[in-house]
Amino acid sequence: MPHSTASPASxxxxxxxxxEALNRHAYLADEGLATACFLSLRMSRPLFLEGEAGVGKTELAKTLAAVLDVPLIRLQCYEGLDAAQALYDWDFPRQLLHLRAAEAAGVTDVQRLESELYDRRFLVARPLLRALETSTPERPSVLLVDEIDRADDEFEAFLLEVLSDFTISIPELGTVRAERPPVVIVTSNRTREVHDALKRRCLYHWLEHPAFDREVAIIRRRLPEASERLVRQVAGAAARLRGLDLLKTPGIAESLDWTEALVALGARDLDPDTAAVTLGAVLKYREDTERVAKGLDVLLDGS
Known part of the structure; x- marks a missing residue:
């Protein structure tokens, strides 16, 4: 069946x-990101988002699914992930129960039993297969392939093959082809270089940490209960933290966590004492916390 030529960008x-649609769902995309996302939808090409952790890559996929009102299917990558874990598996316990029930019922037709064991009802669909099966001509699903840089080279090559034709071959059942290709977002924190072959298959966009004014706008949009002064202080401190040689640079996700923690404590502004007891919301390594704690006055200077 040929793929539909219609595009969700329509x-x-x-x-x-x-x-503007993303903004209505509390995601503030700059012009470059909005354009890359629009072209990905219009051209039916995967969007490869690269950047440091916490800059909004995963959140874009979640928000895009909400904007399009379609399912979000997430494939979280990790070292050792293989094709079977991403595609499908057979439900062996259910197959065994079926065999026992057939034996109890006196079924002796081996060929019939074998065909029944490999029926679709015993197939457990993993993210890639679910994404193909839930994409319809009317509305495609959104497939998020998160942190592809954590997967092995072999899985990366396999993913490239799937993204090329959006078909999956199941020997016992045949070929599954998407009625319409899903919207695909691939993310990478650049812990290693992803091969050019996969990047060439996608449109590419690098996500920077937001500029000060945009970060203030994002925090205000997500946490309207926070005071303007507090938000500006947090955004300024986060920007200065990113200028330090830390083991883990805080992203906008950490800025939001920090602001939320401060609001939960009833803080109206960010002072050294309050900052000291809430650093765990923005810094995730003991070495970073100890280093920053020694210079909180400098960190908050100008806030």
Missing amino acids: DFASPAALS
């Missing part, structure tokens, strides 16, 4: 319209 007249 819901949006321009990148600006898509940006």
